[in-house]
Amino acid sequence: VKIGIENPLSLSPEDLGQRVLDRDFFDRRTKEVARGLLGKILVRKIGDKIIAGKIVEVEAYIGEHDPAAHVSAGRTGRTEVLYDEPGNAYIFKIRGHHCLNAVAEEENSPGCVLIRAIEPILGINEMKKLRGLHVKRNRDLTNGPGKLCQAFDIDMDLYGADLTSGDSLLFIAENEEGEDFKIETTKRIGITKASDWELRYTIKGNKFVSK
DNA sequence: TTCACGATTAGCT
DNA sequence: GCTAATCGTGAAG
Numbered sequence: 001v002k003i004g005i006e007n008p009l010s011l012s013p014e015d016l017g018q019r020v021l022d023r024d025f026f027d028r029r030t031k032e033v034a035r036g037l038l039g040k041i042l043v044r045k046i047g048d049k050i051i052a053g054k055i056v057e058v059e060a061y062i063g064e065h066d067p068a069a070h071v072s073a074g075r076t077g078r079t080e081v082l083y084d085e086p087g088n089a090y091i092f093k094i095r096g097h098h099c100l101n102a103v104a105e106e107e108n109s110p111g112c113v114l115i116r117a118i119e120p121i122l123g124i125n126e127m128k129k130l131r132g133l134h135v136k137r138n139r140d141l142t143n144g145p146g147k148l149c150q151a152f153d154i155d156m157d158l159y160g161a162d163l164t165s166g167d168s169l170l171f172i173a174e175n176e177e178g179e180d181f182k183i184e185t186t187k188r189i190g191i192t193k194a195s196d197w198e199l200r201y202t203i204k205g206n207k208f209v210s211k
Numbered sequence: 212t213t214c215a216c217g218a219t220t221a222g223c224t
Numbered sequence: 225g226c227t228a229a230t231c232g233t234g235a236a237g
Contacts (some may be wrong), residue, residue: 059218068218070233078233095219096230134221146219157216190218 011121011177013050016043017166019078019174026086026104026164030111033086033104034060035183035201037113041121041173043150051123051152053142054175056206057116059188060199063109067193071110082110087164091156098148100154102172104162116189116200118142119208120151127151143210181206 023038026033037055044051059070071079071094081090082103090101090112101112120127120141127141131151135141142148148153154170161170184205187196189211202209 006213061218069217073234076234092218093232094217095230097219099218101218116218144219192217 005110010031010040011052013043013052013122013182014109016041016050016173017171017177020166021087021164021172021174023085023087025165026102027106028104029039030060030062030104030113031199033102033111034058034113034199037102037115037172038183038201038203039175039178042118042148042152043171043173044123044154045169046126046153049123051126053120053122053148053152053172053177054153055115055165056119056203057115057143057170057209059114059116059202060104060111060201061114062068062111062199063105066197068188068191068195068197069110072193075110075145079097079110082112083108084160087162089158089161089163089170091154091159093151093156094146098138098149099145100152114145115148116125116145117202117208117210118151119147119206139208143208145210 037058039056064071086103088103090103100115103112105111124203142151158170162168184202184204185198186200188200
């Protein structure tokens with residue numbers, strides 16, 4: 001069965017908790033983690049409701065030597081979690097919008113992967129409520145880092161959340177029923193520093209990427 | 212305390 | 225495609 005917006009019940013919440021990615025998945029070079037996260041399922045639990053979607057677009061921020069990374073200026077208050085163990089959530093605010101990252105690499109090696117777009121699977125009506133009436137098309141629910149955080153109700157309360165536990169309010173699961181895809185590599189979006197570095201990865205041809 | 216600067220979005224033309 | 229709105233963070237004074 002192919003996972004997608006046409007058959008949103010093809011994954012059960014119970015299955016998703018069983019398929020959670022372990023910490024070793026994130027304990028690799030940031031580029032590998034970024035590419036590996038494509039096609040995986042982001043899962044959010046809000047009370048008895050569950051929201052989930054397939055990751056279709058990510059960007060790698062590869063450490064202090066990356067001029068576009070927040071850690072390029074060294075360790076600061078908001079970047080603390082990046083220096084901790086991999087597999088946790090790094091969340092920050094930009095111009096009034098939240099952005100979700102998965103921390104990669106071992107302790108004191110502050111790489112992370114920005115989740116930029118998701119294909120909705122479960123809880124689409126809930127996403128619509130959270131995003132607001134002005135959103136007409138389903139593809140506009142989650143095709144941007146700030147949009148998907150709003151659709152998944154992700155804010156600073158989830159800073160440092162453990163993405164590797166099925167009991168967590170936010171985690172990432174294996175997609176055993178996913179179809180094959182090709183990865184497209186491009187320049188990162190919306191940055192001025194190191195703007196020619198090709199660290200953005202998308203599922204080629206997917207309609208839910210941000211551009 | 213002030214100030215400049217974005218890993219953005221929505222609503223225009 | 226272009227741009228105004230928007231606001232937390234971090235560095236300087």
